[in-house]
Amino acid sequence: MKDGGFENKKELENSKNQSKYSKFYIKSDDFALAIATVAVAQVCESVGFQSFQHSALEALSAIIVWYIYNLGKTANFNANLAGRVEANVFDVIHGLEELESGLGFAGASDVNRCVANLGIVRDIVHFVSDGDDIPFAYEVPWFPVVKEWKGIGSFWEKGEDPHGEHIPSWLPAFPGPETYAARSSVGNGTMTASNEVKNWLVRVERKIERPLLNFQQQFAHNGNEGGSSHVGGDKGKAKEASNSNPYLAAPLHFGEKEVHVSPVPSG
Amino acid sequence: MNHNPQSSDGKHDDDSALSDFLASLMDYAPTIPDELVEHYLAKSGFQCPDVRLIRLIAVATQKFVAEVASDALQHCKARQAAVVKDKREKQQKDKRLILTMDDLSKSLREYGVNVKHQEYFADSPSTGIDPASREE
Numbered sequence: 001m002k003d004g005g006f007e008n009k010k011e012l013e014n015s016k017n018q019s020k021y022s023k024f025y026i027k028s029d030d031f032a033l034a035i036a037t038v039a040v041a042q043v044c045e046s047v048g049f050q051s052f053q054h055s056a057l058e059a060l061s062a063i064i065v066w067y068i069y070n071l072g073k074t075a076n077f078n079a080n081l082a083g084r085v086e087a088n089v090f091d092v093i094h095g096l097e098e099l100e101s102g103l104g105f106a107g108a109s110d111v112n113r114c115v116a117n118l119g120i121v122r123d124i125v126h127f128v129s130d131g132d133d134i135p136f137a138y139e140v141p142w143f144p145v146v147k148e149w150k151g152i153g154s155f156w157e158k159g160e161d162p163h164g165e166h167i168p169s170w171l172p173a174f175p176g177p178e179t180y181a182a183r184s185s186v187g188n189g190t191m192t193a194s195n196e197v198k199n200w201l202v203r204v205e206r207k208i209e210r211p212l213l214n215f216q217q218q219f220a221h222n223g224n225e226g227g228s229s230h231v232g233g234d235k236g237k238a239k240e241a242s243n244s245n246p247y248l249a250a251p252l253h254f255g256e257k258e259v260h261v262s263p264v265p266s267g
Numbered sequence: 268m269n270h271n272p273q274s275s276d277g278k279h280d281d282d283s284a285l286s287d288f289l290a291s292l293m294d295y296a297p298t299i300p301d302e303l304v305e306h307y308l309a310k311s312g313f314q315c316p317d318v319r320l321i322r323l324i325a326v327a328t329q330k331f332v333a334e335v336a337s338d339a340l341q342h343c344k345a346r347q348a349a350v351v352k353d354k355r356e357k358q359q360k361d362k363r364l365i366l367t368m369d370d371l372s373k374s375l376r377e378y379g380v381n382v383k384h385q386e387y388f389a390d391s392p393s394t395g396i397d398p399a400s401r402e403e
Contacts, residue, residue, distance in 0.1 A: 039299045047336040052366040072313035087315050127330045135296040
């Protein structure tokens, strides 16, 4: 039984608050979070659990993600404090101490003792030596995949002469002439006197639209979608672009769609 | 001072023990994959080309999860033992060990992590029933 829309609104707000609370609940991190969930489930299964509540599993995987992140941040901070850019094992051990500071520091008060003999390191050594190693269930690829971004290229790279001394050669080159020169239009059928104006207006529209479309396609190919593995001509890319983006679709031919003709002012 | 040679020998042993341990980590396969650990360490700004440190962090994280899970397991078993054994069916049903938010929040509280589960979602008839009898 639903109590109108108020209860749903409250639940919606609660779910929004929950998602805002953890900064790792970002869509782009779903893959890593899923891997963490599987790893946590494997560890819990090895400990003795037979089943999990989804919410508990998600909470624990978010916590270990936070643990790794915080440990890295602390180790990096310790390294920077010592005037180093790269962290070493002692920075990591101090970071581990900080994270487990609530449980106390075993052996940390002894000045003459080496850091390797601290309680934390000893516990890790015992953990590794006692239990059998359980490898991760799946083969994890290297992520995130970094796409190669191909720029348009500067004047100097393209070997073109910049038009004028005021344009330095290291600036990106101008787009090709096909992006601003109109293509020859193909005439279809007989043209009557009343259709002449219509055709002229349509040709003007196409003149503006097609170069703009060409430029958009070229920019989309070079600037945004710099996938190095993608091989194909402009037509193939235009088709692919039109499938994904309706604004990059090929222009309509004359007569395909009725266009409203506005009256031309006299004079 | 007589302490110096002894302490320097001791330190040398400790250093070698640490380096031996780090070398042995390369033979150990932690459950948490290196790629995941490297991804989040890169996000935090951690820089180190040494793979052994990545393994150390992975093992430390796995140890943390194992400790939390074992504490939650103790809570779960204690809760099941405290249940009044009225019927044999109920006993058989309770034998399944389920990781619940209640046990998890209790075990995480000792580590300084406060995880609060929402009291109830009033959207199903089984709301408010003991979590052991309702499996997900």
